[in-house]
Amino acid sequence: SQQGEEDPQALSIQEGENATMNCSYKTSINNLQWYRQNSGRGLVHLILIRSNEREKHSGRLRVTLDTSKKSSSLLITASRAADTASYFCATDGGGSNYKLTFGKGTLLTVNP
Amino acid sequence: EAQVTQNPRYLITVTGKKLTVTCSQNMNHEYMSWYRQDPGLGLRQIYYSMNVEVTDKGDVPEGYKVSRKEKRNFPLILESPSPNQTSLYFCASSPGDRIISPLHFGNGTRLTVT
Numbered sequence: 001s002q003q004g005e006e007d008p009q010a011l012s013i014q015e016g017e018n019a020t021m022n023c024s025y026k027t028s029i030n031n032l033q034w035y036r037q038n039s040g041r042g043l044v045h046l047i048l049i050r051s052n053e054r055e056k057h058s059g060r061l062r063v064t065l066d067t068s069k070k071s072s073s074l075l076i077t078a079s080r081a082a083d084t085a086s087y088f089c090a091t092d093g094g095g096s097n098y099k100l101t102f103g104k105g106t107l108l109t110v111n112p
Numbered sequence: 113e114a115q116v117t118q119n120p121r122y123l124i125t126v127t128g129k130k131l132t133v134t135c136s137q138n139m140n141h142e143y144m145s146w147y148r149q150d151p152g153l154g155l156r157q158i159y160y161s162m163n164v165e166v167t168d169k170g171d172v173p174e175g176y177k178v179s180r181k182e183k184r185n186f187p188l189i190l191e192s193p194s195p196n197q198t199s200l201y202f203c204a205s206s207p208g209d210r211i212i213s214p215l216h217f218g219n220g221t222r223l224t225v226t
Binding site: 103105 | 215
């Protein structure tokens, strides 16, 4: 079953603009993670936010988490052509759940 | 270099011919998992393992087997592959026996079953 769902499915922006992607999920979580995937390659972890955190930063990345709305957003500031990739959110199922479930991803295209 | 290594990178086989995709990690991670990725369906978990000799089903385990005899290795076995198992497969690992830490992914195995 799909726990996280990203929105939009695809996003096209110009270099230098900000990109915002959203993730909604259905059940309680211990943490939410964001990953990036360049075409056909393995996923790379970007950032993890715990359920008791509301915001986290890493370089040009900013992640927010609203557990009351069961949603998260990933903001990439001052985007670059090299940021072109698919972005996935992943959630566990809370408690002692050992599964990490991924959404279907947002395909971000940054045009030079 | 810390990494998750999958082999082979590409595999074309025929229906019913048993195959194994190997996965090895050199980071002494407790947790390992297999995912398949299909267009429009995202990544779906096949099996996972919290430690040696401890495995459990993910969301799409039918048609697959796994084993965890050593900490570093977690092979994925298709006893009788079928065309609907044509997919891009990823192995991943994580420190600790809880999926709290980030996953480290291999580079994937693209399997085609004809």
